[in-house]
Amino acid sequence: MTREKLVDCRGLACPNPVLRAKEVVEAGGVEALTVLVDNPAAQENVRRFLERAGFEVQVSPAPGGFAVAGRRGVSLPEAAAVPEREEKILVLVGTDRLGRGDDELGGKLMANFLATLPEMGDNLWTLVLVNAGVKLAVAGSPVLASLSRLATAGVQVLVCGTCLQHFGLLEQKAVGETTNMLDIVTHLQMADKVITFS
Numbered sequence: 001m002t003r004e005k006l007v008d009c010r011g012l013a014c015p016n017p018v019l020r021a022k023e024v025v026e027a028g029g030v031e032a033l034t035v036l037v038d039n040p041a042a043q044e045n046v047r048r049f050l051e052r053a054g055f056e057v058q059v060s061p062a063p064g065g066f067a068v069a070g071r072r073g074v075s076l077p078e079a080a081a082v083p084e085r086e087e088k089i090l091v092l093v094g095t096d097r098l099g100r101g102d103d104e105l106g107g108k109l110m111a112n113f114l115a116t117l118p119e120m121g122d123n124l125w126t127l128v129l130v131n132a133g134v135k136l137a138v139a140g141s142p143v144l145a146s147l148s149r150l151a152t153a154g155v156q157v158l159v160c161g162t163c164l165q166h167f168g169l170l171e172q173k174a175v176g177e178t179t180n181m182l183d184i185v186t187h188l189q190m191a192d193k194v195i196t197f198s
Contacts, residue, residue, distance in 0.1 A: 005030050009046075010038040010064050014162040015181040017042040018049050022182070025053050031072045038065035040170050041161030045180040088125040090191035091117065093133040094198035110136070113197075114146040118153065126156040126187050129176065131198070134163040138172040147175045158183060 005024055009017035017037050024030055033055065035046045043059060043066040050057045055070030097106025098113055114136070117124060127150060129137055136143050137159045151157045157176035164170040164178065188194060 003029050004032040004034075006034045006036070008036045009042065010036050012037075012042075014041060014045065015183075018045050018180050018182050021046050021049055025050075032070065034067055034069040036062055036065065036067055039165060040066075041165040041178065041180075042066075043068055044170075044178045045161055045183075048177070048179075087123045087192045088190065089120060089123045089193045089195065090126045090128065090187055091124070092128045092130065092188075092194060092196045092198075093136070094131040094196070096132045096135040098197060107142070111143050111146070114143050114150070117146075117150060117155075124150075124155055125191065126158060127176075128158045128160075128179070128184055128187065130160040130163050130184070132163075132167075133197075134159050134167065134169060134173075137174060137176045138164075138169045139174045140172075141174070144174055151175060156187075158187065160184070 007020050007024055009020050012020070017035060021033065021035050024033055033050065035050075037043050037046060046068045047057050047059055050068065050070035053070075055072060057068060057070045060067050060069070096110060097103055098109035099106050117127070127147075135141065137147060137157065141147075147157055158179040159173055159176040161170065161178040161180055164173055170178070
């Protein structure tokens with residue numbers, strides 16, 4: 001008999017909807033799970049989590065937000081062959097400019113920094129954008145080409161969904177994966193080295 005579960009996460013701030021979904025999935029025995037959320041960032045985060053957990057996911061409108069419905073039976077995709085890194089470097093960017101004193105100069109320095117990041121080589125593993133750093137990943141950003149090159153080269157570009165929503169930019173994200181604090185914390189734990197800019 002298929003065990004179905006409904007979890008109402010409306011009104012919960014990030015990353016609580018994903019954490020609640022994770023608890024249900026890890027408890028086992030659930031073949032169908034519907035998570036109710038009230039904002040686009042939570043909808044995207046829960047959808048992505050369920051897909052990674054092997055669920056086939058459909059999103060539909062629901063009273064006060066969205067219903068993210070997942071059903072088991074999907075094979076997890078095989079991981080693409082990625083060269084083993086000697087060291088996993090995570091870069092956490094919490095600003096759209098480097099340094100303080102002159103915003104125009106700070107913007108140019110950030111553009112130069114992102115364009116030069118590939119010099120880290122294969123050890124550059126993940127770039128996380130939070131707070132004002134998410135502005136770098138939206139349509140019209142002067143550094144989109146640099147971020148796209150990083151993503152194409154295999155660097156994970158994770159963009160905080162709560163931050164995008166705060167700035168009203170969720171629909172304007174043009175590069176990277178919308179993420180949540182659970183993903184960010186997990187990646188920080190897995191990294192061998194963390195470099196932060198805020």
